[in-house]
Amino acid sequence: MMTISMTQKMTTNLFDFAWCGNSYTTSWDQHIQNLATLVRPEDWGPQNQVLKNYISYTFENLAIAVNHGRVTAETYLPTTSYGMCCCFNTGLFTQYDEPIYAYFKRNELEAVQAWYLKGFKTANASELLSFEALPQRMNYLTDPADFILDTQLPWRMNLQHILGDEKNIGQLPRILQQTTDREIVLQLFNGALQSTKKRLTANYNLAVPNSFHGQIQLLVPIWFGQKAAPDLVLALSRENGCYVGRTCLTPAMAYRSARLIAAPTVPWMLAIKESKSFSTSCQ
Structure with missing residues (x-):
């Protein structure tokens, strides 16, 4: 399994890390709405603002943990064998207690972001079968x-x-x-x-x-x-x-x-x- 290159520090901003959609593709709002439909029922506030905040800050915290050497990128943000896909564990679950992952593909367009968000998937999704092991959920309980x-x-x-x-x-x-x-x-x-x-x-x-x-x-x-x-x-x-x-x-x-x-x-x-x-x- 390959991992995100750590020759440089990871950006802690999800939108610098990955293209998350616009009106010409699946928009960020639509990605989040799809996630809200997939996740265990919860009130995420108007326009799913709480859920948007949750995903952005979950990525920020896992990037900080990797940058500070508390965990490896392989733990939280693994890639497939040829480095064309990566994912992270959102920490959220479906109503059937299945963990949900944010799934990205390599951005082959000339863009600032190296990745683009394909969507949110459960472990049994065909897109995630190419990962040797799926990432762990962000652990905040160090002490x-x-x-x-x-x-x-x-x-x-x-x-x-x-x-x-x-x-x-x-x-x-x-x-x-x-x-x-x-x-x-x-x-x-x-x-x-x-x-x-x-x-x-x-x-x-x-x-x-x-x-x-x-x-x-x-x-x-x-x-x-x-x-x-x-x-x-x-x-x-x-x-x-x-x-x-x-x-x-x-x-x-x-x-x-x-x-x-x-x-x-x-x-x-x-x-x-x-x-x-x-x-x-x-x-």
């Missing part, structure tokens, strides 16, 4: 401790970045964006953060794992009012015996990121998916 919040560890917040960086400001809830008094903003945020810590002490399972650039984070909800879905989600990284918070996500962003590892089942994540803001963000 089980990363998936469980340790309520005994201290938190360290980079509030200057969370509340002052332009990219983060746009993701803050309206109550913080409309408050011009910096002291009041700090009081509101710190008060909501303390409330979140109390909830997590009572139920550490409220923290949901997420993969960001190949590293596991924990997503924790922050409320500024009485409702099911949180107003903001804080991303925590475990570093040197403490949890470090440098950025926050909108609830919709948090759901799409968390779905990369598994379909979220905690109530606050389900409330995000059912909210009007989630549907709007996917349009």
